[in-house]
Amino acid sequence: MRARHGGPAFRRLSLVSPVRGLEARDARVTHNNPNEDHGQLLMACAKGDQGALQALYRLEGARLLGVVQRIVSDRAVAEDIIHDAFVNIWTKSHTFDAERGSGKTWMFSVARHLALNHVRRQYREVTVDDVTAEKLDAERSLAASAEIEDSFDWQGRGDLDRCLRALGPERRNCLFHAYVDGYSHSEIAERLDRPLGTVKAWIKRSLHTLRECLS
Amino acid sequence: MTDSSQPTPSPEALDDLAGEYVLGTLDDEARRSLEQRLPREPVLRDAIARWESRLTPYTSMVDPVTPPPALWARIDRSVSERTLREGTDADSRVAERPQASNDDNATPWWSALWQNLPLWRGVSLASVVAALGLALAIPLQSDTGPRYLVVLSTPQHTQAGWMIQAASQRDIELIPLEDFQVPAGKTLQFWTKADDWSGPVSLGLVDASGPRRLTLDELPPLQENQLFELTLENDGGSPLDRPTGPIQFIGRAVSL
Structure with missing residues (x-):
C-alpha cells in the first residue's frame, strides 16, 4: 500500500x-x-x-x-x-x-x-477472479452499511450527475476513489474496509448502471 | 459475469473494459494489453472516448496546483529539441533541394549550409541574409579541420538572433545578429550539448552587446549537429548544472 x-x-x-x-x-x-x-x-x-x-x-x-x-x-x-x-x-x-x-x-x-x-x-496488485468477486459480494452485501456518506463533492459538475445520483454514496465513493485518487481495487477495499471482491463487483455494476441510465 | 471468458467479448464487456480503463482500476498488465489493442480496435477507442467525456468534468473536484516556472521551461526545451530533430528527418524526405553532384566531397560548403532547411525554415529573410553575409566574410582556413556554423533562432524559428562561427573545433565566436534587451535582474546563459552527451554544459554568461570568443578547452571537439542555446536566467546564472530559464535562442552546428 x-x-x-x-x-x-x-x-x-x-x-x-x-x-x-x-x-x-x-x-x-x-x-x-x-x-x-x-x-x-x-x-x-x-x-x-x-x-x-x-x-x-x-x-x-x-x-x-x-x-x-x-x-x-x-x-x-x-x-x-x-x-x-x-x-x-x-x-x-x-x-x-x-x-x-x-x-x-x-x-x-x-x-x-x-x-x-x-x-x-x-504497485502491481493481486488479482481476484470475477467469480470469487461475485461470491464475496453475495456474502457481504447484507453487511454493507446504508449510512455511508459521500466523500466527494461531485454534484453540479457534469452531465453524468443524474445517473450518479442513482448509485448509493458508497458506490459513488468507489468510482471517485478510482477516478480521482487513482486508487486500485485493493486500495479502495482497504480504504472503505470492504472485501476486495465486493469493491470489484460494485464498480462493475456501477458502470452498468451508468451505461443503462445514459442509453 | 463470464463475459471475459468468451472468445468474442460482448459490446457490454468491451464497454466495461473501457470504463475500468478510464476509471483507472485495471492493473498494470491489463492496462498494457488494452493499450496495445487500441490502434486496431476503433470500437474500443470509441468506448474509451465516451467514458473519458463523461468523467472528465469530475476532475474539477481536484484543486489546481500551480506549477513552478521551471516546468514550462523544461517542456519548452524538450519540445524545441524534438522539433529540431524531427524537422531534420522530415525535411530530408520532402525537401526540394538544389541537387548538387553526389560525389562525397563535391558539395560546396555554402550548398551544405543552404540545404539545411530546418535551419532556414521560418527564419526571416533578413536574418538569413545577415547570417550568410557574416559566414561569407569568414576567411577560409582549410588547414584547421572542419569548420562549423550555428544560427541560433527563437524556439518558434521565426527570428535568427545570434550566430556562432567556429574557425576550428575548439575556437568559437558568438555573434549577436541584432539587439537583444536583457530584462533587469536577468542574464543570458550560453549552453551546449552534443548528441551523445548526457546533459548540457554551460559556456558561461553572455553579454548581449557584442561578439564573444570562447575556447572549448574543457570539452570534446565541436561536432556536427551539436546543440547550442541561450537561456534567460536570473542574475548570476542558473543555480543548477542545467538551464532553468526559458530558451531564447536555439540552434545546431552545421559543418561547412
Missing part, C-alpha cells in the same frame, strides 16, 4: 446544493467555449505552433498538475509526468479528433493515463 498524503477526499463530505440545477447549467456554459479553444489550439500544435502549446499549458497546466499529483501523491513525480504529458500532447496533437471528444478531455486523458501507468507499474 502506498503512502497517501493527507487524503483530502475524506475531508470533503457531501453538501447537497439547493441550486443544483443552476450549477449544472453554469458548468456547461463556462466549459463550452474553452473546449472549442482547446481543440483549435491542439490543431495549431499539430501544425507546429509552439505558442499554441504554451497557451494550452497556461489554460490547463495547474489543473492537470493538481489531477496528476492527486494520483501519484508526489510533487516531483507529478511534475515529471506533466512534462511528459505536454511533450505527448505536442507530438500526438495530430491524432486529436474533435469528433470523438473535446480537446480538454483529450488533454486530461493523456495526463491521467500517464499518471495511472506510473502508479500501476509501481
